[in-house]
Amino acid sequence: MRIRSVALLSLSALLLAQLTPALAAPPPSEFGTDYDDPRTPAPAVAVPDTKHCQVEIVRHGFRNFDPYQSTYTPPTACQGPWSKVVLRMHGAVKGVQYDRLGHITIGGVGVFRTSTPEPSADGIAWDVEKDVTSYAPLLTKPQPVVMELGNVVNETYTGVLDITVTLDFYTTSRRVPAAKTANVVLPLQDQRREESDLIGTATLPRNTTRLVGEVYVTGSGGGCEEFWDTSAPAETGYSCPDGSPYREVDVSIDGKPAGIALPYPYIYTGGWSNPYSWRPSPAPRAFDIKPLAYDLTPFAGLLTDGKPHEFRVHVNGVPAGQSGWFTVPNLHVWTDAHRSQTRGALTSYAVAPLTKTDQVSTGSVSTKASRTLKISGYVDTSAGRIRTTVQRTLRNTSEHTWTEGETKDSLDANWRDTSIVTSGGKVELTDLDYGKKGLLTFLPNATVPGGYDVVTDLKIHDTIRTTHGLTKETYDGRASWIYNVPRDQRHATGTQTVRFQSLGANGCYDHTLQAVNGIYTKDLHRC
Secondary structure (H helix, E strand, O other), rough: OOOOOOOOOOOOOOOOOEHHHHHOOOOOOOOOOOOOOOOOOOOOOOOOOOOOOEEEEEEEEEOOOOEEEEEEEOOOOOOOOOOOEEEEEEEEEEOOOOOOOOEEOOOOOEEEEEOOOOOOOOOOOEEEEEEEEEHHHHHHOOEEEEEOOOOOOOOEEEEEEEEEEEEEEEEOOOOOOOOOOOOOEEEOEEEEEEEOOEEEEEEEOOOOEEEEEEEEEOOOOOOOHHHHHHOOOOOHHHOOOOOOOOOOEEEEEOOOOOOOOOOOOOOOOOOOOHHHOOOOOOOOOOOOOOOEEOOOOHHHHHHOOOOOOOEEEEEEEEOOOOOOOEEEEEEEEEEEOOOOOOOEEEEEEEEEEOOOEEEEEEOOEEEEEEEEEEEEEEEEOOEEEEEEEEEEEEEEEEEEOOHHHHOEEEEEEEEEEEEEEOOOOEEEEEEEEEEEEEEEEEEOOOOOOEEEEEEEEEEEEEEEEOOOOEEEEEEEEEEEEEEOHHHHHHHEEEEEEEEEEEEEOEEEEEEEEEEEOOOOEEEEOOO
16 A cells, blocks of 8 residues: 555344434535544443442543553442443544554453544544453452553544543342453563564463453554554565565464464554544454464463463564564463362374465465464363363465555455363354455646545455354445645545444344445344
C-alpha cells in the first residue's frame, strides 16, 4: 500500500427484520465534518440477572505517551466468587487525530487491548465491552492498574482521547453459579526482548493440573510490520520489503517449541490507506483485540518443581533486526485442591517444520504455508492420571499483486488455524478461519493538480467454530477520497456493510449495520 501513514445479551427472536425508524433520513452526498458514533454489529456481553457492582479503573484524557496508573480495589458490596465480570470502556475524541493502540494490565497481566477510531471535527464517542471473567482470580485483591494509550496532541493533531474504563461484577445466586475459571493467572517475570522475541520466566504452583497460555499480539507502530500481510521480498521492488508475508507466533518452554498460532491481520481505522473505509464502523476485532490461545497442558507435569521456567514468544517471519510487534503473554493455571504436588511427563512430541513456498516476481508474491503440531502428556492428580493431546494445524494462502508505482495494489489472503484438544475423554475444537480480499487504487485526479484519487474496495470474513457454537463477522466496503489536498477538499465517499452472526448456547443472533458516507442507513436484526 503506497500511503502507509494515512493510515450477550441476545436480542429476542421476536425482533425479526426490524429496521430502526431513526435511520430514515437520507445520508449526505459525501462525508462532512461529522459522522455517526462508531458501532459494531457484535452482541452485548450476556450477563445474568443478579446483583452487580461497578468499579472504575480508568478515567483519563490521553494526550501523550505517559501511562495512566491507578489501583483496583475489589467491590465490597459484591464480594466473590462472581458469575461474570465485564470490562466496559467509553471513549470520546474530537478534532484531528490518528488511530491509536491501547492496552490495560491489572497486576501485570494483560486483560484488554484496543485500537481507537479516528475522530470527526465535531467529535465522536464509542463503547467497547469485553468479558473478562477468565481474569477473576486476579480481582480478589487490590492490584495496580496501568493503561497505555500513546497519543500526540499539538497544533495539527488536536484530538485528546478521553477514556473511562469500568469493571462490572455480577454475583451468584441459586440459579446462577460462580464462573469456572483457572485458579491462578500469572504474567511472565523478568521480561526482556531479543529483537521480535519476548522472553520471561514463570514459577508455577506445585499442584498444577492444566496450563493455558495467551498472547496479546499485534504488528503495530506505523512501520511495515503493521501491514505484515502485504509484505514482499526486496527483489520485487515493493514499498514494504519485509520479506514473505507469512507470520506465525510461537511459544517455547525452556527452549522447546510448545505452541504455534497464526496472528490476526488487524486493520486499524486508518488502515488500507483509507480512513473513510472505517467510518463509522471499524474492521472486525479492531476495538477488541483478542489474544492468541495455546493449550500447554502436556507440559504441565514438567513445570511443578517450584523452579522458574523460561517462556519465549517468537514472531516467525519477521526480518532480522526488525521491530514493530507488540506481545503480552499471560498464563492461566488450574491447580489440584486435594494434592499439594502433581507430576507428569510428555508422552509424544511432534512439531513439524514450517512448509512454505513464495513465488516471487516483479509486481507479485504468491505464498502458501502450513505447519502442524501434535503433543501429548499427562499429569497425575488426585482424580487420577489426566492425559492431554493438543493438535494444531496452520494454513495460509496469499496472492498479492501490484502495478508499477503501486497505482493498483490487490490482496487475496486467507488464514486457517485449527486446534483440537483432547483431555480426560473430552474433545474441544477451535477452528479460526479468516481472510481479506481487496483492491487499492492510487491514481492522479483528473481535475486537481497534485491530487490523487484513493479508492479502496475490501471484503473481510472472520469465522470462529468451536465445540459449543459458531460466530461469523463480515465487512464489505468501498471508499474513495482525494489525497494531497486540504481536508475540506477531499470529497470523500464511502459505503459499508458489517454483519455479525452467531449460533450456540445463547441461541441465534444476526445483526447487520449499513452506512453511507458516515451515516448509518440500516440497522437490521434477524433470527
